[in-house]
Amino acid sequence: TQLLEQSPQFLSIQEGENLTVYCNSSSVFSSLQWYRQEPGEGPVLLVTVVTGGEVKKLKRLTFQFGDARKDSSLHITAAQPGDTGLYLCAGVNYGGSQGNLIFGKGTKLSVKP
Amino acid sequence: DTGVSQDPRHKITKRGQNVTFRCDPISEHNRLYWYRQTLGQGPEFLTYFQNEAQLEKSRLLSDRFSAERPKGSFSTLEIQRTEQGDSAMYLCASSLALTEALNYGYTFGSGTRLTVV
Numbered sequence: 001t002q003l004l005e006q007s008p009q010f011l012s013i014q015e016g017e018n019l020t021v022y023c024n025s026s027s028v029f030s031s032l033q034w035y036r037q038e039p040g041e042g043p044v045l046l047v048t049v050v051t052g053g054e055v056k057k058l059k060r061l062t063f064q065f066g067d068a069r070k071d072s073s074l075h076i077t078a079a080q081p082g083d084t085g086l087y088l089c090a091g092v093n094y095g096g097s098q099g100n101l102i103f104g105k106g107t108k109l110s111v112k113p
Numbered sequence: 114d115t116g117v118s119q120d121p122r123h124k125i126t127k128r129g130q131n132v133t134f135r136c137d138p139i140s141e142h143n144r145l146y147w148y149r150q151t152l153g154q155g156p157e158f159l160t161y162f163q164n165e166a167q168l169e170k171s172r173l174l175s176d177r178f179s180a181e182r183p184k185g186s187f188s189t190l191e192i193q194r195t196e197q198g199d200s201a202m203y204l205c206a207s208s209l210a211l212t213e214a215l216n217y218g219y220t221f222g223s224g225t226r227l228t229v230v
Contacts, residue, residue: 004155031215042117042204042221043156050215088155092215099211100146100169101219103155 002027004091006104013079014112021074021107023089030093032065032072033101037086046074079111117222119205125228126195133191134225138207144214145188147180148204149173150224156204162188195229202226 004025013019023032031050035043047056049065049072056063060083062075072089086108090101118137126132138145143164148156159178161169164185174180177195182188192199202224208214 006155033218035218035221040223040226042119042206042224044221045218048216048218090155094211094215099144099208099214100158100161101148101156101206102158103148105153105155 002029002091002093002102004089004102004104006087006089006107008107009105010108010110012110012112015080016078017111019076019079019109021087021089021109022071023073023104024071025091026070027091028069029091030069031091032069033090033092034063034072034074035088035090037088037106043088076109079109081111081113084109084111117205117207117220119203119222119225121225122223123226123228125230128197128229129194131191131193132195132227133189134203134205134227136188136190136205136207136222137186138188138205139220140186142207142209142220143185144208144210145182146206146208146219147188147190148206150202150204151200159190159203192227195227197229200227200229 033048034046037043052067052069054065060077086106088106090103145162147159150156162182177193180190204224206219206221208219
C-alpha cells in the first residue's frame with residue numbers, strides 16, 4: 001500500500017514568516033501534486049511535479065520533487081493571511097492504480113495578521 | 114464550462130435511509146473519480162470511471178455503495194441503509210487522459226457534505 005506522510009499536521013504562524021511543508025513516502029510516484037482546500041470546498045490544484053529534482057515556483061510558493069520521486073516539499077515565503085488553508089499532497093502512478101490520487105492527511109496552515 | 118458540479122452541497126439523513134449524490138464533470142473529461150473525506154483526513158479514493166466503465170473500486174466501497182456513469186457524462190453515487198460512519202464529505206473529480214492528469218492535475222467539485230443522524 002502506498003502512503004504519503006505530511007508534516008507538520010498543523011502550523012500556526014504570523015504574517016510575514018516563512019514555512020515549509022513536507023510530504024514523504026517510501027514509494028516512487030510518477031507525479032506528485034499539491035492542492036489547497038478551503039473549509040467546505042473541494043481541493044484546488046496548485047502544482048504538479050513529474051521529474052525527479054524538479055523545482056516549480058508559483059509566486060511566493062516553491063515546490064520541489066525529490067530526486068528519487070518519493071518526496072516533495074512546499075515552501076511559502078512571507079506568508080499572508082490569505083494563505084490560510086489545508087495543504088494536501090497527492091501522488092499518482094501510471095498503470096495498476098488507474099491514476100487515482102493517493103493523498104496525505106494534509107497540513108492545516110493558519111497565518112495570523 | 115463551469116468546472117465540476119456536485120449536487121446537493123449538503124445532505125442530512127436519518128440512519129437507514131438511502132441517499133444519492135450527483136456529479137457533473139467537465140464535459141471533455143472522460144475520467145471521473147469519487148473520493149470520501151472525513152474530518153482531519155485527506156480524501157480517500159472510492160471508485161473510478163473511464164467513460165461509462167467503472168474500472169476500479171476501493172475496498173472502502175462496501176456493498177451498500179453503488180456508483181454509475183450511464184452515458185459517460187454525469188455520475189451518481191448511492192449509499193443504501195446509511196450508517197453514522199458514512200458521514201463525510203463526498204468529492205468528485207474529473208480529468209483528461211492519464212498522461213494529461215499526471216501533468217495537469219485533477220479538477221475537484223465542491224463536494225457533498227453528508228451527515229447521518
